[in-house]
Amino acid sequence: MEEKLLVIKNLRSGLEDKEILKGIDLEIGKGETHVIMGPNGAGKSTLGNVIMGNPVYTVTAGTAEYCGEDLFEMSVSERAKKGIFMSFQNPIEVPGISLENFLRSASEEVTGERVRIWPFHKEIEKNLGILDMDGAYADRDLNVGFSGGEKKKAEILQLMMLKPKLAILDETDSGLDVDAVKTVSGGIREYQKDADASLLIITHNAAILESLRVDKVHVIVDGRIVETKGPELIDEIVKDGFAKYEEQGE
Amino acid sequence: MKDEKTVIEDVNREFYDFRFEEGDDVFRVSEGLTEAIVSEISREKNDPDWMREFRLRSLEIYKRTDMPDWGPPIDGLNMDNIVTYVRPNAGMKASWEDVPDDIKTTFERLGIPEAERKSLAGVGAQYDSELVYHNVKKEVAEKGVIYTDIESALHGEYGEMIRAHFMKLVPPQDHKFAALHGAVWSGGSFVYVPRGVSVEIPLQSYFRLNAPGAGQFEHTLIIVDEGADLHFIEGCSAPKYNVANLHAGCVELFVGRNARLRYSTIENWSKNMYNLNTKRALVEEGGKIEWVSGSFGSHTSYLYPMSILNGRGARSEFTGITFAGHGQNLDTGCKIVHNAPETSSYVNTRSISKSGGISTFRSSVVVNKNAENSKSSVSCQSLMVDSESRSDTIPAMDIKTDKADIGHEAKIGRISDDAVFYLMSRGLSEENAKALIVSGFAENVSKELPLEYAVEMNNLIRIEMKGAIG
Known part of the structure; x- marks a missing residue:
């Protein structure tokens, strides 16, 4: 039996004076990896942020059930406690607490x-290794003075340590060089090893997906999902871009 | 973090909101401060003649000096009833049973030992804390360091030294509350560190708070002689319970040639308190004063420790943090006078305001004509936890020479919603997310403190942050 982790129906949401998501339907099953692609400004990141509960966005219509419960009734920290995680595009620097203590x-x-402090520490060390980061990062203040790439890697470290049920990766690959994308992708693959681990990967770059198992790919244009297919859609988009969907939208 | 949380999670900030019960007429004295009252204080303390005269002279100055008219309102102080403040214990039998349950709980949660709780509440048996105090005293005495209460030192071999320094840095003419202090001061510490002596352990006035009247008009006089080194810690982070709500203490620090003094304070007055404290240091050639100042609690504070850099190459470092919560108006900062060549000052402060609290950073840097090649760098950052709180920065500079290097930087900000969202997305509650951000913001100050104080200060920030939501 296929178990649904997240079921979103007719979701409309946006900023105070601007609707960004104009009726999104999306179902993610346990252990599935979904990819959201689309041109700039289509609403990809907004979708991730609304699922995580960013208070900047107002939900004006639609429903969302997470593990059978009303997602929009939960505070951000409740969502986190129930297994939702988001890797941020711009992680915040928090002085005064080390990455390890924070984690x-x-x-x-x-x-x-x-x-348990010691096993946890060993696990951090192991995962930092996978992410090609020096063990010293664990002692540095959370994201403080990290380069853009280091911040993204630190987000994936958090993903690996917190082991959520549903991980949203919001353009984790943007601003990373080719090697860093591969490294980050390796971290995500570690997370995927757990059969129940679900992913929603927001990206406009196929490189990060190369070595990952992908179940479904959605194209968002102007706040709507205009196409949903299997992983073969990635290659089509790499080849042809979003032009044909954008014409559809107009 | 989990640990701290389990210890304090139920602490309600109302624990600090003591009310001064004015309704009880027994303690009301309707006349102002008179010569007779000051003479009586002097007689009770068995003052030397010069001190009695000093008190009476200060009283005259007090009477003809106006209230300050430039800072936060202090209308809540009824100066006609000043005797109530001066003689809070008149006719009162303070006992542990009378201390409100909330404050007892707070002591418990902060982990203050039983004996010290009583002393902090002003009802302790003196010998409990004196014992600890005497042990410290013995250790430093072997190096020739004098660490004693100032009242008894007036009569001993250091009487003349005290006379030569007492209220010379902060004269009674300075302002009305300095004059009041001169007239009615009571209790406090005297420290003398002889030439070349380094005191390795910090001396703490913590243990001395239960002396009658201390924590109200106490006088601290510290003389660090040439090449000597001392760290002195005043106060502690537990809220001090005081029936009367005026604190007008005075701190005078003399830092000799090539000497160093670090003076650390964490003040956490109960939230009915008017804290009008005056602190000043005179630094000679090559000497250094380091202030570390944490201001929590009180209803209204005026607090601007002053450094007078009086010899070539003298230095001052000021690190401060102020936390103003609901109903609090804390006006804090520092003053520096560069009065010799090649002197330098460095100021780094953080202020936090929440739930409608007002926090003002006020600084004054004066570089005199003779202070060529001096440097001053002032940096203040303010963080408002919510949109009802206020934060102001009032820097003043008076630079009388062209040959000086002066820098000033001020930043005022709010906790960003993005940061709170980020931390909440990792499972932290809104309260804990904000507390974490505020602790991080305060870190530059807490890292200056000895470990146990840094831990206490972080606890204090967490307790203050509880209830910040809603």
Whole structure:
């Protein structure tokens, strides 16, 4: 039996004076990896942020069920506790707490259980290795002074440590060089090893998807999903771009 | 973080909101401060003659000096009833049973030992804390350091030294509350560190707070002689319970040639308190004063520690943090006078305001004509936790020479919604997310403190941040 993790119906949302999502339908099953592609300004990041609960966006219509519960009734931290995670485009610098200490408290918040310090530390070290980052990053203040690429890698480290049920990756590959994209992709693959781990990858670059298992690809244009297909759609878009969908939208 | 949370999660900030029960007429004295009252204080303290005269002279100055008219309102102080402030214990039997339950709970949650709780509440048996105090005293005495209460030192071999320095840096003419202090001061510490002596452990006035009247008009006089080194810590982070709500203490610090003094304070007055404290340091050639100042609590504060850099190459470093919550108006900052060549000052402050609190940073840098090749750098950052809070910056500079290097930087900001969203997306509650951001913002100050104080200050920030939402 196919279990649905997230079911979104006719979602309309946007900023105070501007509708961005104009009726989104999306279903993500347990263990599935979905990719959202689309031109700039189509509403890709907005969709991710609305699922995570960014208060900047107002939901004006539609429903969303996460694990059978009303998503829009949950606060941001409740969503996190129930297994939703988002890798940010622009992670915030927080002085005064090290990456490791932050991850430990976040992990305790999410699981409600005490973290055993030493195994947790070993796991961070291992994952930093996979991400090709120096172990010293664990002791540095959360994102403080990290380069753009280091911040993105640190987000994937958080993904690997917090082990959410549904991970939204909001343009994690933007601003990364070819090698860094491969490294980050390796971290995501680690996360995918868990059969129940679901992903919603927002990107306009196919490189990050190369070594990942992908179940469905959606194209968003002007706030609507205009196409949904299997992974073969990635190649079509790499070849032809979004032009034909944009014409449709007009 | 989990640990801290389990300790304090139920702490309500109302624990700090003590009310001064004015309704009870027993303690009301309707006349102003008179010569007779000041003479009586002097007699009770067995003052030397010069001190009695000093008190009476200060009283005269007090009477003819106007209230300050430039800072936060202090109308809540009824100066006609000043005796109420001066003699809070008159006819009162303070006992542990009378201390409100909330503050007892707060002590408990902050982990203050039983004996010290009583002393902090002003009802402690003196010997409890004196014991600790004497042990410290013995350790430093072996190096020739004098660390004692100032009242008894007046009569000992250091009496003349105190006379030569007492209120010479902060004369009673300075302002009305300095004059009041001169007339009615009571309790406080005297420290003398002889030439070349380094005191390794910080001396703490913490243990001395329960002396009658201390924590209200206490006088701190510290003399660090040539080449000597001292770290002195005043106060502690537990809220101090005071029946009367005026604090007009005075701190005078003399830093000799090539000497160093670090003076750290964490003040957390109960939230009915008017904190009108005066602190000043005189630094000689090659000497250095380091101020670390944390201002929490109080209803209204005027606090601007001043450094007078009086010898070539003298230096001042000021690190401060101010936290103004609901109903609080905290006006803090510092003053520096560069009065010799090649002197330098460095100011770095953080202020936080939340729930309608007002936090003002006020600084004054004066570089005199003779202070050529001096440097001054002032940086203040303010963080408003919500949109009802206020933050102001009032820097003043008076530079009388062209040959000086002066820098000033001010930043005022709000906690960004993006940052809160980011941390909440990792499972933190809104409250904890904001507390984490504020602690990080305060970190430059907490890292200047000895570890146990830094931990206490972080706890304090967390407690203050509780209830910031809604």
